[in-house]
Amino acid sequence: MKKLEFDIKIDAPTQKVWDILWNDDTYRKWTSVFHEGSRAVSDWNQGSKILFVDGDGNGMHSVIEKKVPNKEMVFLHLGEIINGEERPGDPKAGWGESRESYYLEQDGSVTVLKVKLDSPDEYADYFTTTFPKSLEKVKELAEN
Secondary structure (H helix, E strand, O other): OEEEEEEEEEOOOHHHHHHHHHOHHHHHHHHOOOOOOOEEEOOOOOOOEEEEEOOOOOEEEEEEEEEEOOOEEEEEEEEEEEOOEEEEOOOOOOOOOEEEEEEEEEEOOEEEEEEEEEEOHHHHHHHHHHHHHHHHHHHHHHHO
């Protein structure tokens, strides 16, 4: 498991960046960088289940471990979803109980968005290349 970190400065208030991240319409836009048709299914409350799925119904099942509006969102990934079926995390595959964390900090008129991600070794290069593209999409959506 590799610990990856990404950050970007966005010329927008934290409230707007937060909304871009977690509003269904804009979430689908910035996560399409990972896979077209990506979406999240949840009530978005701390402690609630969340499903991260692609257009084919495959993805991850997780829980919202921590939510501090406009500041922090932490997902605990519990396992995969394959053909719509939730499966427990496979420690050999590296996805068992990994975290994905988002932090927003206001710095004057700029929001600094930081993402920390536990990645299986075999996906680290993919995330290192793709996550910055997704954050650029968040920036584009928030600044326009």
